[in-house]
Amino acid sequence: MKNNFPTNPCLFCNSINYKKTFEYNNRPQGEINFHNTTHYFREIFQCQVCFHYISVHNMDLSNLYSGQYVDSTYSGQEGLKKTFDRIIALAADKSDNYGRVKSINDFAFNFFENKKNHTILDIGSGLGVFPYAMQKLNWECTALDPDPRACEHLKNTVGVKSICADFLKAEDIGQYDCISLNKVLEHVDNPIKMLSKVKKYLKPKGLIYIEVPDGEQSELDGKDREEFFIDHLHIFSLTSLCLLAKKSDLTLLNLERLKEPSSKYTLRAFLTHHGSGKHT
Numbered sequence: 170m171k172n173n174f175p176t177n178p179c180l181f182c183n184s185i186n187y188k189k190t191f192e193y194n195n196r197p198q199g200e201i202n203f204h205n206t207t208h209y210f211r212e213i214f215q216c217q218v219c220f221h222y223i224s225v226h227n228m229d230l231s232n233l234y235s236g237q238y239v240d241s242t243y244s245g246q247e248g249l250k251k252t253f254d255r256i257i258a259l260a261a262d263k264s265d266n267y268g269r270v271k272s273i274n275d276f277a278f279n280f281f282e283n284k285k286n287h288t289i290l291d292i293g294s295g296l297g298v299f300p301y302a303m304q305k306l307n308w309e310c311t312a313l314d315p316d317p318r319a320c321e322h323l324k325n326t327v328g329v330k331s332i333c334a335d336f337l338k339a340e341d342i343g344q345y346d347c348i349s350l351n352k353v354l355e356h357v358d359n360p361i362k363m364l365s366k367v368k369k370y371l372k373p374k375g376l377i378y379i380e381v382p383d384g385e386q387s388e389l390d391g392k393d394r395e396e397f398f399i400d401h402l403h404i405f406s407l408t409s410l411c412l413l414a415k416k417s418d419l420t421l422l423n424l425e426r427l428k429e430p431s432s433k434y435t436l437r438a439f440l441t442h443h444g445s446g447k448h449t
């Protein structure tokens with residue numbers, strides 16, 4: 170099979186030294202059938218300097234986030250509600266969301282001098298299990314999602330304020346004490362551009378929380394791990410996540426590597442913006 174070795178330098182370290190990690194000639198089990206082609210071919214390459222992974226293929230995924238995502242992932246509006254109900258009913262030790270909420274709430278308690286109810290913008294809320302749980306802990310939540318059905322669900326079932334928009338095109342969406350991106354940056358072309366834009370909506374001395382798939386741990390378990398599925402353009406390493414913070418002119422406060430109750434390998438980071446230095 171042909172190789173499509175990337176010709177663009179690594180977004181994070183500018184190297185052009187890549188190694189092919191995995192090749193797929195069939196859709197791996199569990200991956201959603203997004204593409205409209207009978208011939209499946211995809212490769213994962215890893216930067217040999219910062220160990221970041223990228224997914225490379227020529228299949229058409231133009232419908233990925235235009236409604237088909239909600240249809241394929243959750244079987245539409247009813248499916249959203251069912252999945253939401255199932256996840257919020259999970260016991261603490263079975264729930265990725267429980268650990269995420271606890272982690273942010275604990276970190277924020279130490280980070281913010283003021284102990285008032287803080288505002289949080291959650292970018293890419295989807296099902297809304299995260300803003301739902303944060304709201305229960307008295308955070309003032311705003312959930313942003315590009316899918317109109319997800320937004321309806323957020324408003325009607327979850328009961329959180331929602332903004333229906335593509336964050337990269339959104340403007341004037343307010344200023345927040347905290348902004349979270351849970352499993353979002355791996356889906357966008359340029360995570361640096363996105364995170365740089367996040368700063369605009371962060372109040373001074375605000376907190377950014379991000380979660381991304383951990384490629385280095387996932388690779389050890391083999392090519393069929395969901396971290397390498399087709400909807401992830403980027404799969405991070407500890408180093409590439411640090412470089413992402415630096416290139417976005419953010420200060421990394423904490424970085425954690427974990428295996429979540431769902432078995433996902435995840436990197437979790439807290440960042441802030443000191444407002445000094447060069448803005449990108």
Ligand SMILES: [Zn+2]
Pocket residue numbers: 179180181182183184216217218219220221
């Ligand atoms: Zn690199």
